[in-house]
Amino acid sequence: MAKAGLCSIAGCGKPVKGRGWCSAHIAKWRKYGDPLASVRRPTQYGPCAMPGCSKQGASSRSMLCGAHYKRRWRYGDPNKGAEFRAASGEPLAWLIAHVAHVGEDCLKWPFADRGNGYGCLNNEAGEFVGAHREMCRKAHGEPPSADHAALHSCGMGHEGCVNPQHLRWGTVTENAADRYEHGTMKLGEDVHNAKLTEDDVKAIRAAVGKSQNELAREFGVNQATIWKILHRLAWRWLK
Structure with missing residues (x-):
């Protein structure tokens, strides 16, 4: 039986931090869901397993270099990717051509995204910006302030929607309220x-x-x- 003030894990003996455990066992519980979890072995790195790729730094778990791993994560196939790359200026030209888009359905961004579903591109000034924000600016004018966000009435910004009829400028508070209403705000354990x-x-x-x-x-x-x-x-x- 653990002494008062000491970690309740058998054989530990360190001071209690919370939940009856020491800080080390709490850290394991938070990271692995089990205070008794063994520390994972360091990831080993080696050459990429893709034919013709000479890059090093491939994880022993995926056997892929960073570039091929990202392609597999984004497209489902480490060999894909090059055919999805847009020519210089093509994303901006596409966006300008769709500023007057009419339709109730979402208009999905067909080019690169930030990895979270929100599209991105370089605007005329060479700035790397969000596609939905640039579409809102071209369709509805400049934002009232730099703190205003481009809000989606459809709640599908994370799916790449850039339909100008779904976009409007809103405050940070209004954006949070929209995310809560659409169920896209992470709450509680999801954080x-x-x-x-x-x-x-x-x-x-x-x-x-x-x-x-x-x-x-x-x-x-x-x-x-x-x-x-x-x-x-x-x-x-x-x-």
């Missing part, structure tokens, strides 16, 4: 660095007789986070 689960938050709100500092130590967060959860300033969407 990559989330420390708590939905069950944790429900347990915190249901806790009786424990101080905020006690809850903070138990769940491995600070007292301010507990206060925000209890006052529904954080995780407010969770009933």
Whole structure:
């Protein structure tokens, strides 16, 4: 049985950080979902397995160099990619030709994206910009301020929609409200660095007789986070 104030993992003996575990076991739990997970072996690198490719730095897991790995991730085939590259100026010319586009359906960007579905291109000034933002600028004029975002009424910006009729300028707050309404905003456990689960938050709100500092130590967060959860300033969407 672990002594009070020490990690509850058998044979550890380090000071408790939260959840009854030390900081090392909490880190393993957050990264691998198991406080007892073994540290993964370092990735080994070698030559790319694609015929004719002499690049080094291929992961032992994928056996592909960075360029072929990206092609497989984006197109599903490490040999694809070159045929998808647009000629210089072609994306901008396509965008200008579709500024007056009429139609209710989404107009999908057919060229490169940022890896998150949002298209990108170089504008007339040589600036690397988002395709939806450039389309909004050409169709509806300059944004009221540099902080304004190009909002999608369809909620399909992450699918590459650049239909000018679906775009409008909006504030950061309006953009967040749109993302929440369309279900494209990451919340709770979906956030990559989330420390708590939905069950944790429900347990915190249901806790009786424990101080905020006690809850903070138990769940491995600070007292301010507990206060925000209890006052529904954080995780407010969770009933």
